[in-house]
Amino acid sequence: xxxxxxxxxxxxxxxxxxxxxxxxxxxxxxxxxxxxxxxxxxxxxxxxxxxxxxxxxxxxxxxxxxxxxxxxxxxxxxxxxxxxxxxxxxxxxxxxxxxxxxxxxxxxxxxxxxxxxxxxxxxxxxxxxxxxxxxxxxxxxxxxxxxxxxxxxxxxxxxxxxxxxxxxxxxxxxxxxxxxxxxxxxxxxxxxxxxxxxx
Amino acid sequence: xxxxxxxxxxxxxxxxxxxxxxxxxxxxxxxxxxxxxxxxxxxxxxxxxxxxxxxxxxxxxxxxxxxxxxxxxxxxxxxxxxxxxxxxxxxxxxxxxxxxxxxxxxxxxxxxxxxxxxxxxxxxxxxxxxxxxxxxxxxxxxxxxxxxxxxxxxxxxxxxxxxxxxxxxxxxxxxxxxxxxxxxxxx
Numbered sequence: 545x546x547x548x549x550x551x552x553x554x555x556x557x558x559x560x561x562x563x564x565x566x567x568x569x570x571x572x573x574x575x576x577x578x579x580x581x582x583x584x585x586x587x588x589x590x591x592x593x594x595x596x597x598x599x600x601x602x603x604x605x606x607x608x609x610x611x612x613x614x615x616x617x618x619x620x621x622x623x624x625x626x627x628x629x630x631x632x633x634x635x636x637x638x639x640x641x642x643x644x645x646x647x648x649x650x651x652x653x654x655x656x657x658x659x660x661x662x663x664x665x666x667x668x669x670x671x672x673x674x675x676x677x678x679x680x681x682x683x684x685x686x687x688x689x690x691x692x693x694x695x696x697x698x699x700x701x702x703x704x705x706x707x708x709x710x711x712x713x714x715x716x717x718x719x720x721x722x723x724x725x726x727x728x729x730x731x732x733x734x735x736x737x738x739x740x741x742x743x
Numbered sequence: 744x745x746x747x748x749x750x751x752x753x754x755x756x757x758x759x760x761x762x763x764x765x766x767x768x769x770x771x772x773x774x775x776x777x778x779x780x781x782x783x784x785x786x787x788x789x790x791x792x793x794x795x796x797x798x799x800x801x802x803x804x805x806x807x808x809x810x811x812x813x814x815x816x817x818x819x820x821x822x823x824x825x826x827x828x829x830x831x832x833x834x835x836x837x838x839x840x841x842x843x844x845x846x847x848x849x850x851x852x853x854x855x856x857x858x859x860x861x862x863x864x865x866x867x868x869x870x871x872x873x874x875x876x877x878x879x880x881x882x883x884x885x886x887x888x889x890x891x892x893x894x895x896x897x898x899x900x901x902x903x904x905x906x907x908x909x910x911x912x913x914x915x916x917x918x919x920x921x922x923x924x925x926x927x928x929x930x
Contacts, residue, residue, distance in 0.1 A: 571814070591817060596840040599810035606814025606822070609775060609798050614818075628810075630803030638800060724844030728817065736819045
């Protein structure tokens with residue numbers, strides 16, 4: 545029996561979010577969320593960020609609006625989400641039904657020495673998302689709740705926000721290609737077909 | 744604020760260049776418009792508000808639009824970012840994204856802090872706009888003649904969408920008309 549109060553492990557969470565992912569499109573925020581997504585296996589349907597902190601959720605919005613028949617999952621960190629917290633308001637107003645944002649919240653800036661983020665002091669990201677107008681917005685502490693988020697992402701009925709509380713562990717880096725041109729071209733080829741290479 | 748802008752616009756003759764820009768952007772296939780409003784873009788924004796084929800997204804800060812239009816491109820849609828020169832400063836690190844990923848990004852920047860400016864707080868960013876954009880790798884074209892705005896936007900759109908890089912058009916205050924809130928303040 546596992547300890548019900550234990551924090552979740554980030555790679556368990558991402559493995560579950562991406563279980564039987566089908567044609568799910570995934571944006572990964574810079575740093576550990578990028579390595580976590582890449583650890584499940586490199587895919588042309590991933591767009592893992594190596595920089596542009598604060599971009600992940602809004603890339604998700606632009607993609608979700610452009611591809612309304614596809615499901616888009618953004619997996620990012622608490623520091624990255626805090627940097628573009630206003631994006632939650634923009635996304636709430638636009639209400640893309642096919643966009644899910646999962647924040648892996650270790651309450652730390654992991655890449656820079658594990659300094660505390662505002663969530664360590666109790667800032668409630670899920671509450672902020674709900675107050676912005678994202679109705680399905682949850683703090684997630686169990687794998688069963690992670691499974692719910694995974695299923696909601698595949699249903700694509702409304703925008704979903706999840707603040708997943710995870711252990712502040714530093715794991716081995718698993719890196720995708722770093723060349724932004726390759727990441728962009730292969731993603732577009734996968735989503736749009738070979739003609740994307742000629743346009 | 745809205746009242747002040749409406750008044751200053753009423754006094755100027757309604758310019759036609761925004762209509763030409765709208766036509767150019769439609770021909771370029773723009774489907775997503777991100778914007779933090781500026782009085783100089785108000786006529787163009789109204790045109791997009793009335794256009795059911797285009798998604799007009801109001802942003803809380805301009806760099807959101809840089810990221811949104813990167814996502815649009817990944818999903819096969821073209822877009823445009825409408826902003827004031829002060830908002831260019833907000834975008835700088837986010838512009839790493841289209842620069843390093845070879846993505847098109849078309850930015851239409853209405854200038855403050857140059858010709859005829861009355862507000863000293865607008866001047867530092869206005870004077871730094873072109874240098875800041877060029878420093879991060881954006882191709883910048885400036886236009887100061889109303890008759891040339893449409894073809895300048897056409898050129899920047901082609902450059903951006905055909906060569907996959909960010910391009911900005913700076914629309915000068917000589918085109919927009921310098922505003923002066925002091926005239927509207929109580930004496």
